[in-house]
Amino acid sequence: MRKKSYKAWLEGDIAFRGFTYLAALSLVGVVLAILWVLVEKSQLTFTKFGPGFALGSRWDPVHGVFGALPLVYGTVVSSLIALAIALPLSLGIAIYLTQLAPHWLRGPVSFLVELLAAIPSVVYGLWGVFVLVPWVRSSVEPVLGSALGFLPLFRGAPYGFGMLAAGIILAIMITPTISAVSREVLLAVPRSQQEAMLALGATRWETIRMVVLPYGRSGILGAAILGLGRALGETMAVTMVIGNRPQISPSLFELAQTIASIIANEFSEAFNDLHLSALVAAGFILFVITLLLHVMARLLVWRVARVPQGVTRE
């Protein structure tokens, strides 16, 4: 009797452990499946165009010529615009929330900033089409064009839709990510070092510039890369405002196309197998880029988190 119940006791445990083990394995399985589909379905394109697919500058489904360069260009440039806007903003927010804001205000303000992250991408897109794009067309682009029109970046007709609008909307979307991570990083700066700096007669800004920011440097870099990774893969909002034309133009006013947005646009209406596989191949490139960035960002953030309190780094 006793032996039997012991056996049941043990079997229950083994079964339970087995279930959780299988569930954990399913995550590995899902990622492998994603990788397999990306590799298998892009075969056609990579055998036809070779690695040159990534460098080809023409994307022409009608004539069956596919090069991903305009898409990679659009993806990278729109994300870099977003980062250029969002990084200073997020740093300002993180500094304000960790160093300057009165304590009662910190909770509500960071709640509001995080609310930006909860808004669905397609709602950003809708707002982008009917509010942001008209604003960019009527206010931002004419002003930039007349003030900085000597640069090729700001030349051309103000469509509203295009690279600039995509960059702005991405900036809004990644600000909560970057500011939340930077805030964590800045909170990890040892209080004693800041107090030492203040005791030496430094102003608050000097403390921030010479102690807080250097201490959090690699963590902030990690936050920026994490934000960049999000921007690169963002689909709906970008698709709705970027204008969807795969071309490489130095002007930020021009229509453009990103990898994610072309997949959203053309995938369900692909002409033939080659077109479909070219889209998957572009997706494969996107997957590899975001994967590398993500791993890099994680390593950087981890490194900061691992530094014990009160220990200085060079």
Place this chain on the structure above:
Amino acid sequence: MRIRRNQRRRIVDRIMGVLSVLATVVALIPLASILIYVSAKGLSAINWDFFTKLPKPVGEPGGGMANAIVGTMILVGLASAMGIPLGILAGIYLAEFGRGRLAWTVRFICDVMTGIPSIIVGIAVYGTIVVAMKRYSAIAGGVALAIIMLPLVTRTTEEMLKLVPNSLREASLALGAPQWRTVVSVVLRSAAGGIITGVMLAVARIAGETAPLLFTALSSRYWHTGLDQRIASLPVYIYTYATTPYEDLHRLAWGAALVLLALVLVTSMAARVAGRRASGGNRG
């Protein structure tokens, strides 16, 4: 000389303070703008028909989005039915048994999965389920959303279980409870608040996802007829209606955006409240 330098330092300090406040204000302007536009334009589109009628063809007045609202619920329900149990089990593995190379790999993969663009998940589900079934279906859409949900649920579960003090586990084991019993009735129970919060946040997140549905669940103008058929959803409707040139459809898109936003925000807020209550109850 010295005094002037100090004055300059003080002015720089002041300017930087003002700039950081300005950054915060600038970041909150879009939030205010989005909330105001969506509520103002959305409210004017919403009436009884919006919640009870099917969409009408272009040009005919009226019509609603009842099928898309139901469709979103079905898709989110399907995804939750798959993603939540699997994620919680995987989280239990990582927190309770996870040592060695497999645990490290799973943790790493989990991290990587949160960074995969959702459109890529759409492609993967298309390449497996849609191709195998030879048609777009609610199931495919549900699986795509479940995949996005999975790492979020796993992560929260692991983190919350790790917060449970070991003395609780030891007490339960010392009383003769088997390990599975300890995990289910003692550990999971005391971490329930945090896990519920995390799970509801994940649900809120997938409710608004559009990209993975575009070529898995697609969309539909009719009521759903079965899980193996294509199905309408609010996010996809917002996308297709916003990109048409018709004023009437734009109005409906704003209405749908309001309903979706309310759904997502209410779920996220409820998540925080529910979590606080559940963990508060246990503490006593």
